[in-house]
Amino acid sequence: MSPIRHVDLQLRRDVRLLGQLLGEVLIEQEGQSLFDLEERVRRLSIQRRRGPKSERRAAATQLAALLREMPLGQAEPVLRAFSTYFRLVNLAEQHHRMRRSREHALSQQGPQRSSLEAVMQSLKQAGIPASRVRELLLSMRVTLTLTAHPTQASRRTVLEKTYRLARLLENRDRGHQTPREKADTQLSMREEITALWQTDELRRERPTVGDEVKNVLWYVEEVLGEQLALMPETLDWAFERAYGEPLGVLATPVRLHSWVGGDMDGNPLVTPDVLADTLRAHRARGLRNMMNLVAQLGWVLTQSERHTFVSKELRASLEKDAADLPEVMARYGPRTVGEPWRRKLRFIEARLQAALAYVEGRRAGRTDPLPAVAYRSPADLLRDLEIIERSLIEAKARQGGLRKVRRLVSLVQAMGFHLAELEVRAPADDARSAAASLEGGPSPTEGGARLLAVLQRMREAQAESGEGCCRTLILSMASSAEDVLAAFTCARKSGLWDEGRGCATVDVVPLFEQLGALDDGPRILRELFAHPEYRQHLQARGVQEVMVGYSDSGKEVGLLAASAALYRAQSALTQVAHEAGIRLRLFHGRGETVARGGGPAHEAILALPPGSVAGTYKATEQGEALDHKYARPELARRTLELVLGGVLLHSLDAQPRLASTEEGPFRAAFDELAEIGRRAYRSLVWEDPNFVPFFQTATPIEEISALPIGSRPSKRAAGGLESLRAIPWVFAWTQNRAILPGWYGVGSALEEYGSRPEGLALLKRMYRQWPFFHTVIDNVAMVLAKSDMAIASRYAALAPESTRPLWERIRAEYSRTRRWVKRVTGESRLLEGNAQLRQSIALRNPYVDPMSFLQVELMRRKRAGEANCDRPLLLTLAGIAAGMRNTG
Template sequence: MPPIRHVDLPLRQDVRLLGQLLGEVIIEQEGQAVFELEERVRRLSIDRRRGPKSGRRAAASELAALLRRMPLSQAEPVLRAFSTYFRLVNLVEQNHRIRRTREHEVAGSRGPQRGSLEAVMQSLRQAGVSAARLREVLQSMRVTLTLTAHPTQAARRTVLEKTYRLARLLENRDRCQLTPREKADTHAAMREEISALWQTDELRRERPTVGDEVKNVLWYVEEVLAEQLALMPETLDWAFERAYGEPLGVLATPVRLHSWVGGDMDGNPLVTPEVFADTLRAHRARGLRALRTQIARLGWVLTQSERHTHVSEELQASLEQDARALPEVMARYGARTEGEPWRRKLRFIEGRLQAALVYVEGRRAGRTEPLPDAAYRSPADLLADLHLLERSLQEAKGGHAGVRKIQRLIALVRAVGFHLAELEVRAPAEDARSAAASLKGGPEPTEGGKRLLAVLHRMREAQSESGEGCCRTLILSMASSAEDVLAAFECARASGLWDEARGCATVDVVPLFEQLGALDDGPRVLRELFTHAEYRRHLTARGVQEVMVGYSDSGKEVGLLAASAALYRAQSALTQVAREAGVRLRLFHGRGETVARGGGPAQQAILALPPGSVGGTYKATEQGEALDHKYARPELARRTLELVLGGVLLHSLDAQPRLAPEEEPAFRAAFDELAEMGRRAYRALVWEDERFVPFFQAATPIEEIAALPIGSRPSKRAAGGLESLRAIPWVFSWTQNRAIIPGWYGVGSALEELGSRPGGLTLLTRMYRQWPYFHAVIDNVAMVLAKSDIAIASRYAALAPESTRPLWERIRAEYSRTRRWVKRVTGEKRLLANNRQLQQSIALRNPYIDPMSFLQVELLRRKRAGEDQCDRPLLLTLAGIAVGMRNTG
């Protein structure tokens, strides 16, 4: 393991330790020759990035020649060595993030960590926000995180579980002063996990089913997020008291979890009405089991005896009523809980949850027995019993003998209900139009229309069984008109999703504006909807109009700059239209993990949103791969939630950095002009040059990506060319070949055109320094440029037909132009000069990603020449590069 420059010492030591253990495993499992081959590849890769220019060229040539001669039997263990190394590096970086947070909190004297809730609340106090005003916002604030399956983890859950065990070993070593024996045991356990990791196949044998994806997403809720949501009121109270010197008081958890997995029908034929219904019941069954477990654990805490405490009349009456309603529970546990009223009450609660669970499992198995009288009908019924426990224990002077644990459970039930995550439905707008037309006597609905109507019927059944909170959102992808929303509205009413008493549907219809035209036309669509009398009555009863804005398809259509400008315009205008109409608006941000799909640092992204567009409410997708590095461990999840909540608080209370009103017209006009310049450059390459599609197909592993078993959904929405390709594989393919052009192409041309005018560069520099939104866009472009490697991308470009060579030279020129102009706008001599942690992460990774890229090029060449047995090592390169780059799409 070579020295890693400019990296924090503890991080370097952990990387070195796990790297050495991996080396020992490779020698043991594959032999000295394989280890020496891997080391030779690694040294050449490092030499390619260091030393004099001539030496770098020589190392690159030697590396390419070595990999060209390498037989497939040797390629696989070499690939596995590098991809396993990256899993370990990712793990170490996660652990280092946790370590830094803890060290910051322990030090204390340095003040709260930047972005934390404590730091945010201190900023609010210093900005003049009163404790009463902050309490008011916290009481009404709602943050919704919608978990999705795409892009699904390129890694198997089996592999991730092993890395999580390694993570716990690293964390335990950090937090505890180990004895020599304990150190030896920890070292041996790490070696065992890495050995088992090496012996485990990192590739799935087949694509995951929708059910597999449901289990994967709910794992994060059950194992990590549920506990963090239960603790969130205490976290908020701690931060509030530290900032304002007084307790916050009782507060519900402001975070809610939703999921698309099992309800997203957009281009996924595997999400059938039956799968949708089973997903809803799986959510309920897993949620009830989780709550039953929590109640059982609480039973070991609330062991108070009536000999030593006062038992309220309310609790006594409740126990008598429970004994009549649940005689079998009384018969089984009555003697065991004699004289322990709180414990007995918990046994009855457990019995009611069990009765509800048996009913749900029976429905999943096809049985039709009615819900037993004793079973809980809704989370509200369970909350009533938990509040009774809390009151009675307070009366018994048990405020420090279990009340806090009851309050945590109350917070959990409020946050996740019986379903862990509220399921949402997404369907193409054209399906809603077809279904609505058939209901009015038109032609038979399309297959998509039939499926939508069937799913809506299943949603009505689920709401009648479990209440509206199990599933009440219908998102229309590719929506472009008020007619789309009204068609879905009619379908919901016809399906029985209607509340006569309130005069509204029991589902929120959410248009998803994705492409440039739809984003620009969204305000007009809302105006039309708000003037529709019946729909307006529905909105009045529901209390909110949710609108989703997509960051992916617009970027694929018109490039990063034009999409960014359109999103800002749309959010500003949608907010204004709703304000004028007196309708509460909730914007739903369909962000991906990559910059080209709206990714970037969470808090900065929220703070950069248009003024007034948050207003105490924030909703965004959390997609596939993001779950692992944001929510795989409790400390990471807590930090992520604090960053999001802090951003929402600062924005809602107007304490975020803002563009000066006098600058706004000029800056927005300049940005729109930049966007048009970038759009022209991007469209000229991607959509107007007939050589582009052949180049894209040859210079990226797009066809191989379609074969990678990482998700249940096809890579295309429908048959067709580039226009039907989803944004995820589009970005994934460019990330694999290291060009990542969706994240920067067209930016350099636009900056150069505007910046070369008299006063242009000065204007751009001011925009970067004074406008948070533009600042975030440019910083994200800088990050993508730093992760890109145009020299390696050139090797992929050499796979394309000779006729496309001028097109590649155009891309290279734009890359150089963009790097040059981004540095001029930011005033930095090097990309990411102001972000040392990201710099060191990229520096740590790139030399080890390079061999997989070189080998992927060679394998693509061999496969396209007709050589057999290339598929598996190719898939290994795809998975390995994804792990190293930390992106799929």
């Protein structure tokens, strides 16, 4: 049996064990009758998926009847049983991903696909010299921006319990356990599942912005920080394996940013005071984290001057510290006699403590000045750590703690004292209003006044903590150069200005989201680059960042047209910046779902237009993506490797490229496909008068608005479909299992183009040769495989009879899209080449289905006026989200 096949069997073993333990808990907590009912529902659901068509239909009818007659008192525990099961399956699959990676490494079958080791070997085979790789890594920058988009349906309390279960699964796999240890591990798992069952999975109220700040920083403190510190070693190891020479000392190329507490777009709870408190919370938590790491290092660097050489530089540094910090010398001097490195770390800890006391004082309203002994910036700390680094080398202690010092240096370089750099986002309208008021116009709107107050808080924060704490201002719904210049004016007049360099101390970032703005983006950049003062600002800053939005464009014109517009915009923006001699940094506002720019990160990067990466990549990480990608160290490491590997291959032009002779015809064909898809999508979503009534009744959009999963409202402002955010839009279609935004219009486009002479042949050639088109089609195939139109039909039956023709259009387009995607890929069934994903979907569907059936029934009861349906309905939302592994 192959090692990988063995791993697959281990996944089944884990799922079986967790399901067995859950069954025991159900019987203990709810009784045998509830367990029997849940098992009956489960068996009917499985029968609905398997066997002859007549048996499948009979099972579906029986399942619907059983759930229709089920009292609410029984519905809730049955829902919770399936929802809890999915948490356990998700956990087992996460653990399985880590196990597959480990087993692959042990199998001696070569590096894992898309790992950094595999990427380095690909670069070597492509003839890329070591010097070019080294040069790129020294300048490369990958920025992950963590956001508070309301897509994390799970409570932190529940997530913590699943993380503990994950550690128990890891314990079972690592090493040989004695019979007693195995029994104890299984008992501990049973205890965690019992506690999980007895814990309310729904929040009682919406999280505050402060709650969201704590949630996102958990991932940074507990997982990502360590991975950033280790990344230089990972890169060095992979580089040396491929090129046979060391990479050399390297700073981590990854940076973490956050919107949480700074994103004002449609969230009235992000006030100037909230922003200021968030900035100080970042700094306080960052300083505490650094103090803990320095204290831990003190237990490593215990070398005695009796046995090793102490450099003059370190001795001089200690003398200065003793003069500056006599209280610390008096307290710790006797304890560190003859241990110079440990003494130095005590002084470092004290300077960090002084900086922390200052921050906490400011949060409490005190105005004491920063103590002279406190670190004023991360650069001050780095100077002390570099003294330690050099002295350890002189003391022949490269193997005596130097590696751990360098990890800390790497972490300080990557995170400073703030864990994650805060970014501010505001509507472009607010910037225009604020700028007009500063130039003698009318008083600013409420949003304009808030923006001006926020800019003041940014100025104060930069004065306290340095520019690096918060230096990005993103303008949502930007549509003109005037929007950017208005924000630039506001920054200057708010004091965010460096006279010496002649530039603002913030980067103004237009966010092009809708089709018109994406197409106008190149013209807008040309106007900005021609503005003398703004161009001087850019030359001093060194970069113009532009954010491209994948969500609102998809909601506006459909998947194909949005994909084409984004590709065109990125190509043109890159060309305009190159012609102007301005460095461009593209910021990808990706969501977790395909309809919002989601999909495998490595492939997505490789599919970007040529020249658009150039060693720099920035993207959002939203909602449930944090848990899927960063909940465990191994998951985070794999995610970071996939992103870094994609950036390396793209920047060094070492991935498969479209031949220059094919680029013109392929892009023209895709633009034509996009226009056909746009017409089909718009005619349904924006032009059919029955669509909004259908959407409102055939999806749980009203219930989603009531789900307390984020501080931000589901709409930007009062209004209809146009004001609804893309996240609840996609969430609603995922819940009813149609997932319409991820495929509607694609079938019509492929059919019309593919039915022309040589049309299908060209589409097949595009799929084989063009990474961009290949990625688009593969993502559509994944969404089609996850969709279930038979279940979606049950939701459609809730809509008015007048919408029946509209639903038939949707069903026909779904069938058309499945048929034509298979014709283009040449596969006889969807996901034929991705057995792992196909298996995962097949494993989940029979357990998601009962929750969908119940959701339909509960929506029917609620609309008929039955009381007490809200809580079980919310449970179905959370459960289906867990089963589908997607919200928005």
